[in-house]
Amino acid sequence: MPGTDDTNPASALYRGKGVTAWRLIADEIEADIAVLRLPPGEQLPTEAQLAARFGVNRHTVRRAIASLAERGLLKAAQGRGTFVENWPLSYPIGPRTRFSENVARERHQPGGELLRAEEIPATPVIAHALSIPAAAPVVAVSTRRFADGTPISCGIIHLPLPRFAGFAAAYRRNGAVTPALAACGVADYRRLETRIAARSASAEEAALLDLAPGRVVLAVTSINVDDNQVPIEFGNTAFAADRVELLVASDQAEFKP
């Protein structure tokens, strides 16, 4: 364990195992972020100022910042400063997962955009997910979704034909899945399963989501079923991992805003 210099004010608090100066500084900054005394987007004092305030060397402050940056709470930019990262949008996943509701719950303005729609024969995995014969016709709808104008996710959803022949047009009008499904006679639907993987964004995804190349996305595949347990939608969505975290709550009752 590290050395403890009793003359150092920052190290005078606790003296347990593993309590080092840089850890104390990191905890203090973390607490400031947690209490919103350092709100998202806020610029921290410079490393030199923090070092002076805590009475330590600049390297020690840098060690604390590095620890918080690794956990995604801070982001240091050479020449500009160090900033508090935005809290990710919390996106609950459960039996009644709906994009627009999830975004609105966090007091953001949801939006959806239809990029492309085409009829294609189902590939093997699409056919399996929708429980239809291989190469049966489906409509593939490419979408991009927003919260307050910033892109959150993009992806392709597949729906069987001819039942959902009118889906694309309805989605284009509404910019949301639920009303578009309603236009096709689906009063209610349920999320059957959600698979979550992670990978680097493809070039197309990076362009659509306005991500720096190499940033990572949460790759989510989902199956929705209607009231009769018939699969109606197979989706393949990439969420910008910088802006969203997925939340699986076992208490599926309510999420207060």
Add this chain to the structure above:
Amino acid sequence: MPGTDDTNPASALYRGKGVTAWRLIADEIEADIAVLRLPPGEQLPTEAQLAARFGVNRHTVRRAIASLAERGLLKAAQGRGTFVENWPLSYPIGPRTRFSENVARERHQPGGELLRAEEIPATPVIAHALSIPAAAPVVAVSTRRFADGTPISCGIIHLPLPRFAGFAAAYRRNGAVTPALAACGVADYRRLETRIAARSASAEEAALLDLAPGRVVLAVTSINVDDNQVPIEFGNTAFAADRVELLVASDQAEFKP
């Protein structure tokens, strides 16, 4: 988006019905993978051989391979060949999430390793997650978990003291959380919430998980509670995204092997 050259069959991707040569080839390979005619790890024929078999130019085969590689089904290695990727371990998340059960369900041998255990004062987020006062003592247990000997995840779990003073020793003996909690008098526990983010692996995570630098991890934070809804464990786990996918099933009843 790429340019559109009508004389090039592969460039019809972004227009029309989407039934292009490379798509047909990709579907065929995908189907072979789906029915295990191309098992995980298998090497594909060379691009030249595939081009000859399908009667297309090698560029067309490359377009199909690129599409499947982007979805993680294939991996092309310059100079070596193209290989079928291993199917990721499917890791169900729900009210009764347990690592060892999840791994055993997929017919793999689970394992756990205690890397380090120390008593520390709770940071603000730990204290909030466990519903204890700030800076209250907790035990932080660093673990690494395996399936069939290959590392799957690493992370730190935090448990309040003095209730779980014996946890670390019990975990070291058993290599699993559930029996270690039982040793502390917790007969049963429930997953309260799970937050899923994604990011690049840190240097330490890359080393522990045997990942190439820059590969991505699923960063999962979880809270488990005992029968009285008292938080007993706050975990912060990084899953190697190459080797595991998280599965949220609304029908939480059963998963057949």
Add this chain to the structure above:
DNA sequence: AAAAATTTGTGCGTATGTATT
């Protein structure tokens, strides 16, 4: 447009306390 100032990033050397051998 160019120069200066500011801020983070990197490297080296030194010293000290902790843990292991």
Add this chain to the structure above:
DNA sequence: TAATACATACGCACAAATTTT
């Protein structure tokens, strides 16, 4: 006890990126 390895912390200097003058 001694030797060794390691993590922490300090001090100085300079490089690289950005903003301001």
